[in-house]
Amino acid sequence: MIWLTWRQFRAQALTGLALLAAAAIVFLVTGLRMHQSYTAALAACAPLHACDGATPAARALGAQLSQLPRSYEPMLMLLQLLVIAVPAVIGIFWGAPLIGRELETGTHQIAWNQTVTRTRWLAVKLTVVGVTAIATAAILSWLLTWWAGPLDYLNGDRWAAMTFASRNIVPLGYAAFTFALGTTLGLLVRRTLPAMAITLAVFIAIQILVPALIRPHLLPSTTTTFPINQASTSQFHDFRGTQTEFHFDLPVPRGAWLTSQPPVKNSAGQVVRIESYPECFPDSQGEAPDLSQIGACLAKDNLHQTVTYHPASHYWLLQWMETGIFLVLAGALAGTCFWWIRRRQN
Amino acid sequence: MNAILQAHALSKRYGQRQALVDCTLELPPGHVVGLVGPNGAGKTTLLKIACGMLAPTTGRIEVLGEQPNGAAVQLARVGYVAQGTPTYASLSVADHLKFGAKMNPAWDAKLAQARIEQLGLNPKQKAGKLSGGQRAQLALTVAVAKRPELLILDEPVASLDPLARRDFLRHLMESVAEHDTSVILSSHLVSDLERVCDYLVVLVSSHVRLAGETDDLLAQHHRIVCTRRQESDLPVGLKVISAEHTDRQSTFVVRSESELPAGDWSAERLELEDLVLTYLEWPVDHGAGSAGTPMQPTGEAQ
Secondary structure, eight states, X not given: OHHHHHHHHHHHHHHHHHHHHHHHHHHHHHHHHHHHHHXXXXXXXXXXXXXXXXXXXXXXXXXXXXXXXXHHHHHHHHHHHHHHHHHHHHIIIIIHHHHHHHHHHTTHHHHTTXXXXXXXXXXXXXXXXXXXXXXXXXXXXXXXXXXXXXXHHHHTOSXXXXXXXXXXXXXXXXXXXXXXXXXXXXXXXXXXHHHHHHHXXXXXXHHHHIIIIIGGGSXXXXXXXXEOSHHHHTTOOEEXXXXXXXXXXXXXXXXXEEEEOOOOBOTTSOBOOGGGOGGGSOXXXXXXXXXXXXXXXXXXXXXXXXXXXXXXXXXXXXXHHHHHHHHHHHHHHHHHHHHHHHHTTO | OOOSXXXXXXXXXXXXXXXXXXXXXXXXXXXXXXXEOOTTSSHHHHHHHHTTSSOOSEEXXXXXXXXXXXXXXXXXXXXXXXXXXXXXTTSBHHHHHHHHHHHOTTOOHHHHHHHHHHHTOOTTSBGGGSOHXXXXXXXXXXXXXXXXXXXXXXXXXXXXXXHHHHHHHHHHHHHHHHHTOEEEEEESOHHHHHHHOSEEEXXXXXXXXXEEEHHHHHHHEEEEEEESOOGGGSOTTOEEEEEEEOSSEEEEEEEOSSOOOOOSSEEEEOOHHHHHHHHHHSOSOOOTTOOSSOOOOOOOOO
C-alpha cells in the first residue's frame, strides 16, 4: 500500500522537491549575504556600544543598519508570500487529487477490491502525503524564520499578519489543514478541479479572517486607558488627526502586538474632533507638534484614550494555539474522510 | 459448497430512484453466471452490492457465506472488475502487476506474468496508452491473479470490438476453467453471454425476472403456435411468458417445469437470445387480462 501511494504520488513529490530545492538555494544564497552584512554592521557598532549612539559615526552605522530592512523588503515580501502560499499549493496539488482523482477516473474501484481494506488504503495515503506536506512546510518556515531573523529584529514587528503566519510553527498547522481540506473536498465533490478551486477559496478566506477576527481574540488582550494631560502626552510618540477624530500613538510594552487604538474620547465616551479645540492645535507649519503642550491644553476637558494590545509573552502562546487549532481541524477533516469512506458499507 | 451469492429481498434506492427492487436470488457455485438486462436495469447496482462497494437500502446479501463488509478476508476471496475496466492510466503494465503483488497476499505472480506474455502486452507500456481491449485484459489479469473464489465482472466487454470481445471471453474462460473459479458476468448483450455462461439471471426494471441454469431454461421454454385462443384455454402447468395474437392464430412463449404436454399446436424450442428478449420485452409477470401489446423494456441509462 505504501508502494502504491508513493508510486501515485511520485510525480508530485519530485516536482515539490525540485521547487523546494530551488527555494532553499534562494534562501541560502541571499540569506547568507544578508546575515553577513548584518553581522558586519553589528560588529562595527560594538566598539561604539550602540548603533543608535550619539556620535556621528554611530549614527551613520545605525543608518546603515536600518538600510538593511529597506533593501531586502521586496525579497522578504516575496519569500514570505511563498511560505504563506505553500500550504495552499499543497492542498490544491497534493490534497485535492489524492482521492478526487481516483473517484473521477474510477480507479478507487480497483484499489478497493484488493486485499487491503479501505480504511488502511486511506490511512496510508493520508499519512504518507500528509507527513510530507507538513515536513515541506516545516523546512520552508524554518528557512524563512532564519533568513528574516535580522530583519524581524530590526523591524521590531513579529505580529504583522503575514509575518506571524509565515514564521515558526504556524505554517505547519496551515499545511496540515489545507492538505486535509483538499483531500476531504476531493472525496466529497468527487472531482479534482472543483475541489482544487474550493480549497483555494477556503484558504484565502481563512488567511483574511484569521488575523483579523480570530487571532486577536484567542487570548485576552490588555487594555490600558490614558488620561490626556501634560504628564501623559509627554510619553506619547506621535499624534494623528483627521476631520472627524484624532488619536495619539500610545506607549505599549516592547514587542507587544497593538490590536486596537481608538481615537480620543471624552468622559461620556464620545469621539471628539480637533475643531472643538482650535486653541490647543496651533498650526505647526509642518514641524512636529509639541505633544506635552497639546496635552496641557486638553487636560481640563477630561479626555482619555485607550490602547489594546497583546504582550510579547503571548507570541509563542498564540503560535501554539493557532497551530493547534488547525491541526485539530485537519484531524477532524481526516476523520470525516474515514467516516465517509466506511459509511457506504453499512 | 454453499451458494456463492444469496440475496434476500435486496433493494437499493438512490434518492427517489429505485435501482434494485426486492431482489431474491441464490446462485450455486461452480458456474459462470450471466447477468443480463437492459441498461439501467440494476445490474451494476447488484454487482456493486455483491462486492461491498455499495450498501443495500434494505434486504440481506451474503457472498461466499459472508456479508460483503469490506474486511480483508472477504476482499481476498472476491475479485471485481468494474464497469469500464478502470486501470491506473499513469502506471505501466508491470506496475499493475507490482500493484497486485503488493496489495494481495495470495497473488499469483507466475499466472499474471504468463497472462501478460500470452496477451503480448508490453510491460513498460502505460495503461493509459493501451487499447480498450488491452486495458480490459489487464484489469482481468489483476483480478484473476489475485486468485479469488468468485470473480465479478461488470460489463467487461461493453466497449470492446467483436474481436477483442471474443479474445477477452476466451481468456476469461481459460483462467476460470483452470482455477475452478465461480464467475458472475453482466452484459446487456446476450450473444456475449451465450458463449460462456451456463447460468443465467435476467434483470428487468430493477427486478429479477428469470434465474436458472441455461440448459434447464432452454429445455423449459417453448414457443407454441396454435389456432387463436385465450391463455386460459392452455393446459394448466404452462406459464405464459408472452402472447401475441393475429386474426387466426396465437403465438405463446410458455414455460413448463415438466415436459411440454402434447397438444394441437406446433412447438419449438427457443434460442437463448430469443428467450432473453422475450423476458425483456414482457417485463411484468404476464397473467390473464394483461395480454396486449408488449411493453418496451423500460430502462434509464445510468
